[in-house]
Amino acid sequence: GESVGLHLPTLSVQEGDNSIINCAYSNSASDYFIWYKQESGKGPQFIIDIRSNMDKRQGQRVTVLLNKTVKHLSLQIAATQPGDSAVYFCAERSNNNDMRFGAGTRLTVKP
Amino acid sequence: GAVVSQHPSRVICKSGTSVKIECRSLDFQATTMFWYRQFPKQSLMLMATSNEGSKATYEQGVEKDKFLINHASLTLSTLTVTSAHPEDSSFYICSAALAGAGELFFGEGSRLTVL
Secondary structure, eight states, X not given: OOOEEOSXXXXXXXXTSOEEEEEEEOOTTOOEEEEEEEOTTSOOEEEEEEETTXXXXXXXXXXXXXXXXXXXXXXXXXXXXXXXXXXXXXEEEOTTSOEEXXXXXXXXXXX | OOOEEEEOSEEEEOTTOOEEEEEEESSSOOSEEEEEEEOTTSOEEEEEEEEXXXXXXXXTTOOTTXXXXXXXXXXXXXXXXXXXXXXXXXXXXXXXXXXXXXXXXXXXXXXXXXX
C-alpha cells in the first residue's frame, strides 16, 4: 500500500552544524506534509508544514523542501542545538484526510 | 495555539480489564480526532479516525471490538481498550484538527502497561 518512509534511521551531528533529515513518500495524491519532532515519552510536536503547491518553506532555523517529481521531502535544521535531539517524523495527508507517519529519524546532537 | 489533552498519561492495569483513555480539545472544536498507537522505537500507526456523532473509521487490521472509540462531543473522544492483554501495552496518542486547517494537534500520549 501507499507509505511514507525515511532514508536514514539515525543521524548524528555536531552542535552548530546543519542537519538534513530526508523522507520519501509514495502517495502522489498527498497534498499536505508536516514535520514533527518527538521527544522521549511525549506526543509529536509540530515543526513546520508545506502544501503540495509549494517547494520550499522556511521557519525559524528550519526549512522544509518538497520535490514532488521524486516524491521527496527534507527537513533542514540550521545551527543544530542539543535541544534539537529527538526523533523526527514526516507525515503526509492522504486522500482520506488523515495523517500518516514515516518511520522516523533519531537526531543526536553532539556537544 | 490549540491544545489537546489526554488522560491518563500513564495507566497500569491487569490483564483482562478494560481501560479508557480520554482525548479533549481544550480551546477548539474538533469534528474529527485521530487515534494512533506507537510501539517503542517505532513510528505512529494510525488506528482509527473518530468522527463526532458517528461511528469511527478503523484502519485495516485494527479490531473495532477491541478498541472502542466514542466521539460524543466536539471536544471529547474516548478510546477504550477492552479486555486488555500484555500485547496491548503501548503508547496511545490522539490528535485533532482545527476546522479548515491541515495541521494536527497532538495530545501528550497515554502509556498503557498491561500486566
